Amino acid sequence: MANATTLDPRQRLGRALLDGTSHVGRLAYFVVEMFRGLPEVRIWWPRMMVEAWNIGVGSLFIVLLISGFAGAVTALQTGYQFTGSIPLYVVGTLVTSSIILELGPVLTALILAGRIGARYAAELGTMRVTEQIDALESLGRSPASHLVVPRVVAGFIMMPALTVMANAAGIAAGWISVKMVLPVTDADFLYGAQSYWRPWDAWYSLIKSFFFAGSITIIACYMGFNTQQGAEGVGKSTTGAVVTSSILILLLDVVLTRLLLNQ
Amino acid sequence: MIELRDVHKRFGSLVVLDGVNFEVRDGETVALLGPSGTGKSVTLKHIIGLIHPDSGQVLVDGKDVSKLRRQQLADLRSTIGYVFQNGALFDSMSVFENVRLGLTDERQFNDLPFARDRIAECIRLVNMDPAVVSDKYPAELSGGMRKRIGIARAIAGRPKYVLYDEPTSGLDPVNSDIIDGLVKRLADELGVTGIMVTHDVRGAFRTANRVALLSAGRIVMQGTPQEFLESTDEKVKEFLERDFGTTSFAA
Numbered sequence: 066m067a068n069a070t071t072l073d074p075r076q077r078l079g080r081a082l083l084d085g086t087s088h089v090g091r092l093a094y095f096v097v098e099m100f101r102g103l104p105e106v107r108i109w110w111p112r113m114m115v116e117a118w119n120i121g122v123g124s125l126f127i128v129l130l131i132s133g134f135a136g137a138v139t140a141l142q143t144g145y146q147f148t149g150s151i152p153l154y155v156v157g158t159l160v161t162s163s164i165i166l167e168l169g170p171v172l173t174a175l176i177l178a179g180r181i182g183a184r185y186a187a188e189l190g191t192m193r194v195t196e197q198i199d200a201l202e203s204l205g206r207s208p209a210s211h212l213v214v215p216r217v218v219a220g221f222i223m224m225p226a227l228t229v230m231a232n233a234a235g236i237a238a239g240w241i242s243v244k245m246v247l248p249v250t251d252a253d254f255l256y257g258a259q260s261y262w263r264p265w266d267a268w269y270s271l272i273k274s275f276f277f278a279g280s281i282t283i284i285a286c287y288m289g290f291n292t293q294q295g296a297e298g299v300g301k302s303t304t305g306a307v308v309t310s311s312i313l314i315l316l317l318d319v320v321l322t323r324l325l326l327n328q
Numbered sequence: 329m330i331e332l333r334d335v336h337k338r339f340g341s342l343v344v345l346d347g348v349n350f351e352v353r354d355g356e357t358v359a360l361l362g363p364s365g366t367g368k369s370v371t372l373k374h375i376i377g378l379i380h381p382d383s384g385q386v387l388v389d390g391k392d393v394s395k396l397r398r399q400q401l402a403d404l405r406s407t408i409g410y411v412f413q414n415g416a417l418f419d420s421m422s423v424f425e426n427v428r429l430g431l432t433d434e435r436q437f438n439d440l441p442f443a444r445d446r447i448a449e450c451i452r453l454v455n456m457d458p459a460v461v462s463d464k465y466p467a468e469l470s471g472g473m474r475k476r477i478g479i480a481r482a483i484a485g486r487p488k489y490v491l492y493d494e495p496t497s498g499l500d501p502v503n504s505d506i507i508d509g510l511v512k513r514l515a516d517e518l519g520v521t522g523i524m525v526t527h528d529v530r531g532a533f534r535t536a537n538r539v540a541l542l543s544a545g546r547i548v549m550q551g552t553p554q555e556f557l558e559s560t561d562e563k564v565k566e567f568l569e570r571d572f573g574t575t576s577f578a579a
Contacts, residue, residue, distance in 0.1 A: 101398070192419075200416035203376050204481075205405035205432050 102209030116219035136235030157257025174277035186306035189289025224278030335384035346545030359532030406432035409482030415474035430484030
């Protein structure tokens with residue numbers, strides 16, 4: 066059989082297309098299996114609570130730290146670009162909108178892709194190569210309801226919650242920072258934040274975080290489940306999960322922005 | 329009864345099973361011998377539906393495993409205990425929780441007093457003290473202990489069939505004898521049907537009613553231990569001589 070390195074570019078493209086199609090098919094089957102595991106609430110609920118705690122409490126510090134710094138830098142750069150011809154209250158609008166619409170959900174998602182995505186892929190990958198997933202199946206139990214559903218549901222619950230906290234931290238840090246570089250009062254900042262505020266922006270932020278949660282947890286679990294070839298395979302799955310879900314987050318960001326904000 | 333009919337399986341370009349025909353009658357213990365990499369574990373995984381054949385049939389109690397629906401397959405699996413080569417215990421669960429998962433009947437699983445008694449009984453059967461090991465995690469156990477807990481988990485649900493994937497490899501002679509004795513007891517006293525993949529030919533001859541040799545993806549010989557020893561088949565002789573020397577068996 067031809068080795069991948071001996072194939073010509075057309076054959077490589079063909080193989081990549083076949084591999085890609087195969088992954089799409091297997092991912093679809095994986096998601097169907099996950100939905101089949103949903104009715105077994107008694108099994109996944111306790112594990113989901115543990116996973117939710119791990120995601121939420123375990124990620125809170127790093128999420129608040131990074132979103133806080135992002136808010137502060139956004140505010141400071143806004144201050145740098147102010148020439149005096151724009152009313153100062155606009156800085157409140159800029160910081161609030163950029164955090165809620167983009168930085169809060171996207172940064173939180175990218176942090177969790179690294180932190181939770183890598184962890185899930187490594188955990189499940191190790192379970193695959195040590196035959197623990199096979200053992201679960203051999204006992205007539207569903208790996209989906211024991212292993213996948215708790216992780217995915219926990220992600221869907223905690224990701225929006227973390228995004229709300231990241232948004233709050235980013236705006237608060239931006240508010241404090243901008244006061245250090247511009248003569249903006251609290252009233253100015255609040256006026257700017259409120260004058261262009263639409264409740265839809267908050268929903269948009271949450272909807273994005275919901276999609277990002279799915280892309281992180283489902284991709285990571287899928288990669289872990291399809292791990293092959295021992296420790297090297299676990300490493301590949303972990304890297305693959307982080308890279309794939311990060312790219313998917315950025316793609317979804319563009320698609321959702323087009324669909325939800327530019328109708 | 330377990331029956332494999334002309335089972336073929338390949339992984340990529342590697343042909344692993346090339347027309348395996350194999351039958352295990354109820355109450356029998358059959359040892360599946362063969363050199364490493366000949367598809368013995370793959371054969372076991374076909375029986376429990378973890379791997380599906382490219383062609384051929386795997387029948388358990390007359391049901392074609394690869395054609396069963398999800399729930400039917402889960403029901404079938406609850407009648408089969410599978411002892412994995414390295415135990416395959418769940419890292420995040422204690423020994424107690426691991427063995428409890430072997431209680432495939434949900435009522436027994438949820439009946440905590442019953443579960444406690446049954447788990448302790450199974451742990452004692454594999455020569456371990458439930459008071460000592462129940463709360464330990466797999467990482468705190470030696471390889472041999474993990475393997476024995478894997479056996480305890482496989483038999484906890486009182487399965488009709490038990491598939492042993494190298495149950496004694498890596499165990500010291502004392503514990504190997506205990507496991508061999510357990511396999512024989514399960515068969516003799518409880519009528520459990522067993523298939524044991526092993527490299528331990530002496531253990532296989534002690535515990536199995538029949539022995540089969542898998543080589544190059546095919547069963548090249550099956551018969552009683554005596555027939556096996558007396559076989560003139562070159563592959564059988566080569567296998568026995570390479571590992572132990574035929575004369576030592578005769579002795």
